[in-house]
Amino acid sequence: DQQVKQNSPSLSVQEGRISILNCDYTNSMFDYFLWYKKYPAEGPTFLISISSIKDKNEDGRFTVFLNKSAKHLSLHIVPSQPGDSAVYFCAASVSGAGSYQLTFGKGTKLSVIP
Amino acid sequence: DAGVIQSPRHEVTEMGQEVTLRCKPISGHNSLFWYRQTMMRGLELLIYFNNNVPIDDSGMPEDRFSAKMPNASFSTLKIQPSEPRDSAVYFCASSFFPPLDEQYFGPGTRLTVT
Numbered sequence: 718d719q720q721v722k723q724n725s726p727s728l729s730v731q732e733g734r735i736s737i738l739n740c741d742y743t744n745s746m747f748d749y750f751l752w753y754k755k756y757p758a759e760g761p762t763f764l765i766s767i768s769s770i771k772d773k774n775e776d777g778r779f780t781v782f783l784n785k786s787a788k789h790l791s792l793h794i795v796p797s798q799p800g801d802s803a804v805y806f807c808a809a810s811v812s813g814a815g816s817y818q819l820t821f822g823k824g825t826k827l828s829v830i831p
Numbered sequence: 832d833a834g835v836i837q838s839p840r841h842e843v844t845e846m847g848q849e850v851t852l853r854c855k856p857i858s859g860h861n862s863l864f865w866y867r868q869t870m871m872r873g874l875e876l877l878i879y880f881n882n883n884v885p886i887d888d889s890g891m892p893e894d895r896f897s898a899k900m901p902n903a904s905f906s907t908l909k910i911q912p913s914e915p916r917d918s919a920v921y922f923c924a925s926s927f928f929p930p931l932d933e934q935y936f937g938p939g940t941r942l943t944v945t
Contacts, residue, residue: 753936760936761936817886818876818887821873822873
């Protein structure tokens with residue numbers, strides 16, 4: 718049973734427009750969420766995170782929104798650039814001493830069209 | 832820092848052979864993770880070390896898989912004997928946990944077992 722789901726395997730967006738990547742989770746114990754970006758032949762790279770005490774975290778062009786009641790988070794990229802084309806993974810964890818495991822979604826492939 | 836280093840980047844071997852994957856974590860990090868990525872199952876955690884001690888190996892698929900961390904700067908993942916279904920990309924990641932949940936990934940080893 719997948720605890721972190723990314724239901725869109727792929728997404729195409731025009732350069733300059735907004736990209737919205739979605740992620741749903743089922744485990745209500747998750748309280749820390751991360752997004753990773755992965756280029757071909759490279760490992761995932763940490764992008765941005767959010768704690769469950771917040772509902773928004775922003776870093777430059779990247780913003781993550783968290784809706785705890787809906788168990789849903791999203792990553793917004795504005796404006797989208799061709800270099801953003803990659804696979805994006807959502808991950809979740811239960812923070813606190815002794816907690817270490819990240820549970821990953823299967824990823825969404827973003828293509829930004831010039 | 833050079834980041835997490837993995838070797839080899841690609842490995843092609845025949846069924847029944849022993850395979851050893853290597854990882855050098857980021858200096859100063861105290862946690863090391865081995866993941867496997869497949870199309871069907873996505874990113875799966877195989878084993879987690881903290882301060883060189885294996886904490887959780889429940890993700891290791893079978894006794895054919897073993898992992899060691901003899902010191903803070905080196906870890907191996909061994910498959911003996913290898914099988915075609917072991918073909919996947921294997922990632923090593925490190926972090927400083929606690930308190931950070933962000934994990935830093937190596938470039939991965941693409942294993943093909945024929």
